[in-house]
Amino acid sequence: MVLTDRAAFDAHAARVRAEFESYTSDSEWTISVCVSEDSKAKGVLDTFEHLRFRIESGDIEARLRTTGGGGWAWADPSIIVSGPNHPAVLYGNVGSDDVPGLVAALASGHTYDAGLIGAFGESDTLPAVADHPYFKLQTRLLTQNWGMIDPYSIDDYIANDGYAAWIKALFDMTPEEVVDEVKASGVRGRGGAGFPAGIKWESGRRAQARPKFMACNSHEGEPNVYKDRRLIESDPHRILEGIMLGCYGVGAERGYNYVGGEHLLAVERFRHAVNEAYRLGLLGDNILGSGVNCHIRLLTGGGAYICGEGSALMYSVMGERGQPRTKPPRSVEEGLWRRPTVLNNTETLAPVPDIIRNGGAWYASLGTERSTGTKLVSMQGPLARLGVVEVEMGVSLKDILYETYGGMAEGKTLKGVQTGGVSAGPLLPDQLDVAVDFDSLQQYDCMLGSGGFVVFDDSVDAVEFGRYLMDFNRWESCSKCTPCRLGNKALVEVVDRILNGRGQERDMQLIESTAKHVMELSLCGLGQVAPAPLIGMMRCFPEDFEARIDAASEPIEAGEQQRFVIPLAAVGA
Amino acid sequence: MTRGMAHKSTVEQADLDRLQAHLEEHFQPRDHEEAQELILGALQHVQHEFGWVPLEASQAIADHLGVSVNRIYGLLTFYADFRTEPPGEHFMLLCHGAACFVGGSQKLIHELRDNYGIGQGGTTADGKLTVQIVNGCLGVCDLAPIVQFDHEKYVGNLDVDSFNAAIEEITANGSQREDHGAD
Structure with a gap:
């Protein structure tokens, strides 16, 4: 069915809204199984099959549907159940073994206490999800549909105000007004740089060359972030609508989304979303009779971290090796096919539908003055609870760690928190009372980056961790600039020397000076920060380095060079 | 196709x-x-x-x-994902993201080197298993360290012993793969 005008869209929206509301009505049982890449790894499909078997066997009369993941990885496999006298309830850790007990409890009108996390709606008897420590600090804006809607259903999205912003923009707003709202929202680039998106859009809008392009960076190749792929997996249409609004705002008729090739489910769901939007007539030529054209192309990466850098990403889209180039010209002047291209991170585009619907001022009221809105945080390591969480900018990192993530797992002692992905150093335990926003972390030479934090305990040696982070950047160097290509390799070798009991006092100095060369002489953002995590580890945990160096055996004898050849380097580990 | x-x-x-x-x-x-x-x-x-x-x-x-x-x-x-040589019968993605590193994935890589004689992109001598070390993150961090076999089967919370057991189990069976990851 192709919608041909605004009235047809409104009628369709009313229809699917009624359908969606029936999922939480009290006339029928509905069981929603949250399927994401990580819940699949934890066997959610087994849970689904067991539920289906029970329903088909007549043990309970219920509708079974799948939704996207909720971000609560610690609770996966998870399901959301609603039914007669039973508000929507989140159950966690529902393995296939739990299914018989769960079904029996529901069929007899009870809750299944083993996995009960809380109720989403009002309830006199059940605890509220919002009171659970995992949810308490969260402001779920970008994640509002996670776990609630079926990512394969455009109708589920429309039923939750989806594409209302697209309709509003097409019929009630000029492109300039769209750009102005994004400017007013103050939303800053979530990829790490923190550049205001509205300013970028305005530059793109003003650029004279035609055609123009809009691009979304969903590459996410860092070793400690998994928020963008969850955004796409759980709510692909939100990202799509964000790109479409960007196209309209800057005057582009074509948008691109570049998704990391390893994010299989995200690629599959986004591709499906684009096809559905075309099918419904929300993408294409003369959309809903408005005269606006908009087309979306999906491209997938090939496992090169550097392609998350703006110019490298564009070369990759154009079928080239992803090697950054010098700037200027910036990509808003000359990007894809040497045309003005506005490139935003997935998370930057995600709130745009809400910004257009509710106004930029509303969004700016969230978060802090200089860092507006919410931020997705993915914290990893030996913690009590893991997952992606969404907090208002400005919430204390310590509170997130100890409340939302439940603190360290049993028996683990916190040693530090690596920040900024692979582009900055760690925080020490006594530095954690710092606000999560773009500016506060800088006082400790750390950065927010894309919101990935790695918590590590005292079983992790800072020298080895520093080597790991250093080696990641060495491996991912695109090899264009000599300082980055050779300097990072040399740094890994120096650390290996220390690790192999051959370190010397002067090695610390050697690392500092080599790092300075790499950072000052490299062209792109990768090289300019590549040694930063290692330097950060040296700054925060000098004792780990010194202990290795002090324990080192006698100076190297001639003819012993062979012992420096580290097989690990050969395997790229 | x-x-x-x-x-x-x-x-x-x-x-x-x-x-x-x-x-x-x-x-x-x-x-x-x-x-x-x-x-x-x-x-x-x-x-x-x-x-x-x-x-x-x-x-x-x-x-x-x-x-x-x-x-x-x-x-x-x-682009690191591409292979210009045929892979072995089974394919293993070994996540070497930061969470997996903190959980001990480096030990698994050492085990591959010492016990199987393979590193990044390598295939065991018997042609049974090809390994790709993921420098990014598989995003399944609460099961770290984790591997993925044949683009579908995850085995997590690994130490060296369970890692070896998982490899033994997967290589004991013939390949049932129909496709090879990203399309």
């Missing part, structure tokens, strides 16, 4: 004919710019079907999209 050409180490004309038909149906650029945008996708399709990118397939893509095969090899050697 129909299934069934999985993990072949040589390329047959029938495979190339099917590839050609697929290219003509699904990779129809409207201009040379779009043709270039389609190169990586076409290569990913080939790897998805063959498990690797044979020279003959690269040549077919080059001819179809009007670019040189040299350029295609430039891409294959730049």
